Amino acid sequence: MTATKDPEPRGRRRSFDVDQAVETAMRLFHARGYDAVGVAELGAELGIKPPSFYAAFGSKAGLFERALQRYIQGEANIFARALADGGDVATVIDRTLALAARLYPRRDGVAGCLVLDATRNSADPDACALTAAAKRASREALRAFIATERPAKAGALADFLTIAMAGMSAAARDGADEAALTAFAETAGRAFRREMEAD
Incomplete structure (x- = not known):
């Protein structure tokens, strides 16, 4: 530019x-x-x-x-990247969690997700409002995608994923490595599949 x-x-x-x-x-x-x-x-x-x-x-x-x-418009938009490769809901969510596990660990002094962690405990209402809006948009994108297969469970499953991703980001900032985050991502993915398949 x-x-x-x-x-x-x-x-x-x-x-x-x-x-x-x-x-x-x-x-x-x-x-x-x-x-x-x-x-x-x-x-x-x-x-x-x-x-x-x-x-x-x-x-x-x-x-x-x-x-x-x-x-948000770059490669850090993990869900958009996972979605671009196609697949059913469970497959895309597995891919999303795996990408988070790979990208969140500290590299070059940076760890976690900017949207999820930049204003954690911030006293600035304008900055907090910006990240809150981004989080709401992210959750809604997840909910709408899940609703294509399980509309009745979409809200609860989107909340589950939002909380899981926030936990992964916070853990990465506290020093969790890729192996630990990958193990968590795999466990979270299995839990998501069980809830998707349950009546």
Whole structure:
């Protein structure tokens, strides 16, 4: 992406790449959580001063929203990736859990899911509202997919998966490795299949 014009006086151009700035912020928020990353640190990492920061993003929450959108639209959207490969509900859910087990363990200082963990215990209502909306959308996508086969159980099974994924993300941030998460994912997948098949 090319730099865009800065809405500051005298028609000055931004001296930073907005797309790269969002990528950098996404990694910081993911690694440390929303509250632990301050505006001053963001400005230093992005190489911009506060006026340029606020002109580009409006607020820290505004940048976080952009970072969340980037994250959700990328490879970190585990359910969308699992769904793209096709299969019945149980197969796609097995694939979703297996992908989470592979992707959530710490790599390059980052563990877990940005959506699930970035605002855990956060005091910022705007940031919490953003992740809450993303979680609701994720749960609804799961519920709607499960409902294609088991509509009466879709809500309860979507809740089961949402809680399982949140637990996997939290465990990864606490140091759980891929082997431990894979064992859990397999157990959760078997439990999901049993509930799908039960009358």
